[in-house]
Structures are given as structure tokens and as C-alpha cells.
Amino acid sequence: MTWVWENLDLIGRLSLEHLRLSAIPILLGFVLAVPLGWVAYRYRLTRGLVLTVVGLLYTIPSLALFVALPPLLGIPYTSELNVVIALTIYAVAIMARSIADALASVDLDIKQAATAVGYSPWRRFWAVEFPLAGPVVLAGVRVVAVSTVSLLTIGVVIGIDTLGYLFTNGYQRGILAEVLSGVVVTVLIALLIDRILVALGRALMPWTRATATAPTVQQGAAS
Amino acid sequence: MIEFRSISKTFPDGTTAVDDFSLQLPSHQTTVFVGSSGCGKTTLLRMINRMVDASSGELEIDGENISTIEPVKLRRRIGYVMQNSGLLPHRRVIDNIATVPRLNGVPKKEAHARALELMDTVGLDRSMAERYPAQLSGGQQQRVGVARGLAVDPNILLMDEPFGAVDPIVRADLQQELLRLQRELDKTVVFVTHDIDEAFLLGDQVVILEKGARIAQKGSPEEILANPASDFVASFIGADRGKRALSIREVDGSSILVDGDGNVAGALTEEGTA
Numbered sequence: 001m002t003w004v005w006e007n008l009d010l011i012g013r014l015s016l017e018h019l020r021l022s023a024i025p026i027l028l029g030f031v032l033a034v035p036l037g038w039v040a041y042r043y044r045l046t047r048g049l050v051l052t053v054v055g056l057l058y059t060i061p062s063l064a065l066f067v068a069l070p071p072l073l074g075i076p077y078t079s080e081l082n083v084v085i086a087l088t089i090y091a092v093a094i095m096a097r098s099i100a101d102a103l104a105s106v107d108l109d110i111k112q113a114a115t116a117v118g119y120s121p122w123r124r125f126w127a128v129e130f131p132l133a134g135p136v137v138l139a140g141v142r143v144v145a146v147s148t149v150s151l152l153t154i155g156v157v158i159g160i161d162t163l164g165y166l167f168t169n170g171y172q173r174g175i176l177a178e179v180l181s182g183v184v185v186t187v188l189i190a191l192l193i194d195r196i197l198v199a200l201g202r203a204l205m206p207w208t209r210a211t212a213t214a215p216t217v218q219q220g221a222a223s
Numbered sequence: 224m225i226e227f228r229s230i231s232k233t234f235p236d237g238t239t240a241v242d243d244f245s246l247q248l249p250s251h252q253t254t255v256f257v258g259s260s261g262c263g264k265t266t267l268l269r270m271i272n273r274m275v276d277a278s279s280g281e282l283e284i285d286g287e288n289i290s291t292i293e294p295v296k297l298r299r300r301i302g303y304v305m306q307n308s309g310l311l312p313h314r315r316v317i318d319n320i321a322t323v324p325r326l327n328g329v330p331k332k333e334a335h336a337r338a339l340e341l342m343d344t345v346g347l348d349r350s351m352a353e354r355y356p357a358q359l360s361g362g363q364q365q366r367v368g369v370a371r372g373l374a375v376d377p378n379i380l381l382m383d384e385p386f387g388a389v390d391p392i393v394r395a396d397l398q399q400e401l402l403r404l405q406r407e408l409d410k411t412v413v414f415v416t417h418d419i420d421e422a423f424l425l426g427d428q429v430v431i432l433e434k435g436a437r438i439a440q441k442g443s444p445e446e447i448l449a450n451p452a453s454d455f456v457a458s459f460i461g462a463d464r465g466k467r468a469l470s471i472r473e474v475d476g477s478s479i480l481v482d483g484d485g486n487v488a489g490a491l492t493e494e495g496t497a
Binding site for chain 1: 269274299303307309311312313314322323327354355371
């Protein structure tokens, strides 16, 4: 434990860095996955194509991606961009599918009702379909968030200082406490982001809770 | 007035839902399309707000060909009430009712004030304004659906089996409520149902449809009952059986009406006030 107390500065710095580098691919992946997921949901022709491509992307091992991206994109191997792009690709791969599924899960009757009362297609998407797909979308984002936080530790192999540094450094120097603190803090960060997402979901989708507490008492005056 | 002129609709899969349909729907009256499922009645209704576009023929509202009106604009000036209410589950009651005025750009405060008035109109307690649809009973949800349909004070109200999914007692309630509303608001109502009793209760003009939206008979409920145009109509309205086939039986000098099942339906009075 003494190692932890003596190195709180290092742990703190790496944690912040880890948090920052996780947040970027999660957000970026989400922004990119929404149009992709929509295309996959909307057109039968593109559905197979998009879902197959993102499915294949996800099967590429992360180390291979770290090695393959720099020459493809003309960026240095040790660049932060390398890790961010690789993790964004994974995030998109998972979220595009879950967003397509989420949109497909919205009740057809409600979509038709929205059209019937005069929503334009664009407005209907943002005001009706996307919010109603929200709970399923959120589930997908939570999976991506946890996997991104954990995958990010691998960044250390190409020299990006994340909490993964505590694993390699602790292993090389034989300090078990350092390795363990790396594991514990990574889990805590994953939990933290997950809690933030859940809180965000509750704030943005109040109706999901209202449903659960539906009063069943009928009033005589208004049946 | 709404006028269908030689309207046909063939879907991409080749089924002809509507085959050369022509009809005038008078303003300020309720026209009911009634028929079995698959007869094309809902397709007819959805043509009026261009949810479905006709393959051929013309549809006019007050002399204006609706194919020249942008669908989204057209829909925002026609009330639409559907089965299972079609409410937006993520919007509170008040926001659901205010949906169309808000789409038309009416300020939120004004739209909400109007929504509260409409809750009174359809017999909903204002205390429900902040609830979500899932927190209401089926009957209450339908009332909200009707209020939403009335929110822009449209001339035309389309109702697609609006009371089909509620229990019989609530349905009877809602039907009476609609009759009251229609007396007060005087809209042009187009109502779709498969329930002939509902059609006779609500319709000024009842249109009985066969497959392909062929008109088997149209007229007032009295006209249809008095003179069914075909065996199909007679059997559809049940004129030959059950509670519509009333016959007179003399008992101790009074005339008693007996229905087709042999049950006593009532006594015949001189005035015939019914």
C-alpha cells in the first residue's frame, strides 16, 4: 500500500489522462454511429453492407490496428491519434449495430402516428424515433464505454500513457501494488463513466421511469 | 366536402386495396366506412391525409386536389385519431395534445393553455396533464388522442377504429362523448370501424364496403336498415337475425317486440317515439 500513497500523483495524472482518452472515442463513436446505424436501419440494401463491415472491423485485433493505422493515415505510431482512432473504430463497430437495432425496436404504430399528425421525416427522427430508441441506444453506449476504458490500457504498448502504464511498469519492476492499483482504478473509471451515462439517461428519458410507477387507479369521471 | 373520384390503389405487391372508388363526404357530417378487415376502409381514410397516395383518380377537399398539397402541411390541418391512441409515449399528456400546434410553430405557453382547454372538452381532468400516456387507462388515452386530433381546430377529423381497443363499457362512453362533441364542434368526421352497431350509432352517412373498397351500400342508418341493397348487406348488418330482426307478438292486447333469438326486446308504443 505504501507504493500507492507515494505515487498518488502518478495515479491521479494517469487516471485523468485515461478518462480524457476514453471520453473522446466514446463521444466520437456515438456521433459517427448514429448516421451509420440509421442507414443500416432505414434501407434493407445498406443494412447488410453496413453491419457486415462494422462487424468485420470489430474482429481486427487492437494491436494489429495500432500497427496498421499509422501507415494508412500517415500519422506517427506513438501518436495519441492512433489510439483514439482505433478505439473510435471499435466504438462505431458496436454502436452502429445497437443503434440500428434500437431504431428498429420503436413501435411502428407510434411512427405512423407521428407521421399522421404531421411530423416531417427529419423531425420525426429526432423528436420521436431517436428518443424512443434511447433506452436501447444507451445500453449499447454503456457496453462501448466499459470496453473502451479497458481497451485503452493497451495503448501503453505504443507509448501512450494511460493506466496501462501501471501494468507494464509494475510488472517490470515487480511491484504488485502498482499492477493492482492499475486494475482497481481502471475498474473505478469504467464504473464512473457507466454511472454518469445512467444518470444522463434518467435525466434525458424521464418517461422510462414514469412507466414503472403507473398508477392503476381509474377515475370514474374520466374512464 | 371531401370527394373521391374514381380512386384506385394498388400496392407494390400487386394487391388492389381500392378499386375505382367514388364518393362524396358532406361537410359537418359524420361518414362511417364500415366493413370487414381487409376491405380497404383504412386505406381510404389514409388517402385523405396522404398517408397513402392513390394510384389513380382524384381526391378533393373543398374543391382542392390534395395531390397538390404538401403531405406534411396537409396532415397538420387534419385531425387524426387512431386505435391504441397513437400517443407519443415519451411526451406528457399536455405535450401530446399540443403536438400539432407546436409543429406549426405556436408558442409553447399558448399551445399548453389550449391543450388544457381541450382536456376539459374531451372530459379529462386537468390533473392528468403532467402524466405520461402509460400512466393512463386505455379510455383516458383515447380521450387524449381525440384532444390531440382537435388541437388545431381542424375542419376534418379522421378516426381510424379509435375505440376498437377499449372495453365495451368504456367504448359506449366514448361513443356518446363523440356524439356530444360532434353536436358542439360540427366537424367533418370520417370514421372507420368494423362494428356495424358503432357505424349506425355515429354515422350520418354509413358506407358499407366489400373487398376492394367496393360500396355495397351507402345511406343513412335508417335507409340501410329499411332496405338492405343485397344479401351481403343484409347479412352484414344482421337484419335477418338477432336483435335487429324484431317481430311483433300480441300479448293480452299489447304489442310486444321479440328479437330474432326469441327474447323480449320491448313493447310497441303508439307514438313510436324511437
